[in-house]
Amino acid sequence: MLDYLSQNWRFIDHSTLGLNVSPLHSFAYDDSICTSVAQSLVPPTLRTWVHHDTVVLGTQDSRLPVISDGxxxxxxxGYDSIVRNSGGLAVVLDQHIYNISLILKEHKELSIDGGYELMYSLIRSMFPxxxxxxxEIVGSYCPGSYDLSVKGRKFAGISQRRIRGGVAVQIYLCVAGSGSQRAELIKSFYTRSVQGQPTNFEYPRVQPETMASLSELIGEHLTMQDVSFRLLQTMQQLGAHLNxxxxxxxxxxxxxxxxxRVNERNQKCLP
Structure with a gap:
C-alpha cells in the first residue's frame, strides 16, 4: 500500500489555523480537496489539522434519547459539540490530538480496507x-476494526470519506495528555445522553482504561511539532515529493x- 505515497503530494498544514476555527472547517476542507483531487486538478493532498476542545459526534450519537443533556x-x-459528515461515533479533539488526512483519487484497487491499510502503514513507518x-479495542470510544493500539490500549482511530471520485482517509492521533480522561468524558456523555432509555444503535460502553495517548504508551513526551516532523520525514523517505x-x-x-452545507447539516442534527 505504501506505493501510493511514492508520488507528488501537496502538503497543507492547518495544525495552527484549526485552533481558531470549528472542526467543521476541516470537514469542509477535506470535501473540497476530495472534489479537486478526483478531477485531477491538483495532486494527492496531505493535510494536517488540530482543533481546540470539541467532541465530534456521529449522526447516530445526535439521535440519542436525551442528547440535550449530554x-x-x-x-x-468546556467542550463544543459538532456532528461530522463521515461515519463513526463520538471522538474528542483538543490541542494534543493530531489529525492527518490523506486525500487521493479513487481507484478500483484502492478498496475501503486498502485506504485503512495505507494510513496504518504510514503510522507504523512514522513510529518504527x-x-x-x-x-477493534472493545471499551474504547468510536471502536472500529482499524483502531490503532499499543499493548491493547487505543491511541488512534481511522475513518474514511469517499465523495465524487475522491477518497479522504483521516486519522486522529492522541499524541499527549490523558487518554483515559478523554474516554471518561465520552463515557459520561453517553450516560447522560441515554439515562437507561432504549437506543436505536449499540452505543459504546466506554472503559476509560482501554485508552491512552501515544506519549503515555511510549513513556516519552511528544509534541505536535515532533509528530509533524516524523510525518514529513517519513513521507519523503517513502518516496513522496512534497510541495x-x-x-x-x-x-x-x-x-x-x-x-x-456542513454548518446547516450540523444545525439540523443538534437540538
Missing part, C-alpha cells in the same frame, strides 16, 4: 520502534459552499 454535560466541561497494532502549494481558487469556492 450536550449540556460537554459544555459544562513502537509495536502498533490494528484491531507547499495552498488551496486553488476553485477549492476556495468549493470550501465556502461546503462550509455552508
Amino acid at each position: 450536550l449540556e454535560l460537554l459544555s459544562e466541561n 520502534k513502537v509495536k502498533v497494532e490494528a484491531g 507547499m502549494e495552498g488551496l486553488t481558487s476553485y477549492e476556495q469556492e468549493l470550501f465556502i459552499k461546503n462550509l455552508t
